[in-house]
């Protein structure tokens with residue numbers, strides 16, 4: 001199996017200027033993710049888990065280290081040094097990110113939000129509509145809501161919509177930032193089913209989960225984050 005993502009010696013500091021303080025959120029993090037595999041990261045709040053994903057997704061720029069991603073379009077690319085244009089391309093076509101928070105757009109209906117994710121990738125409108133309907137049904141988002149604006153949705157509905165939008169694209173690499181944090185057991189199971197399906201279709205995943213039971217059976221490897229360092233789970 002080939003390596004899809006390789007992180008070497010990643011360091012990320014945050015400067016809190018008002019407090020004249022510097023936080024080292026990531027301390028020499030290394031990670032290797034094989035194509036088609038799913039690595040799960042656990043760890044205490046504030047240990048640096050989200051920061052890793054945000055560095056990969058290009059939201060944060062690390063101070064040191066490399067994030068090699070084997071892109072379809074660009075070949076092996078260091079995401080820590082990629083241009084804005086390259087990051088935008090990769091977000092559109094290859095790398096997905098699901099967090100607990102929905103980035104809804106004003107006056108875009110729930111179904112359109114999902115359809116647009118596919119249209120952006122070049123899908124036909126009719127195909128996008130069909131796929132959007134399938135995934136919204138899978139996540140049991142009430143049909144009455146499909147034509148509504150998500151800013152009025154409940155937290156759980158927003159979250160399920162967010163997951164649907166990222167997963168419908170079947171990205172090559174999917175980053176999951178505690179996507180099930182505030183979901184009930186039934187919705188968590190739906191997410192799990194889709195993760196298993198996506199994996200079977202070849203999506204590689206790196207995810208953060210607090211719920212260790214959820215990770216069982218879906219992750220190929222579990223890593224633990226502690227004080228900005230990543231290690232293999234024991235026991």
Ligand SMILES: Nc1ncnc2c1ncn2[C@@H]1O[C@H](COP(=O)(O)OP(=O)(O)OP(=O)(O)O)[C@@H](O)[C@H]1O
Nearest residue numbers: 014015023025043044045046047048049050051052
């Ligand atoms: N944008 C930022 N500016 C300043 N400090 C930040 C920023 N993002 C994260 N940090 C700090 O970096 C550290 C790691 O944060 P991170 O969000 O990666 O933790 P986490 O393990 O994902 O936590 P949680 O499980 O609570 O989401 C924390 O001390 C946090 O306060």
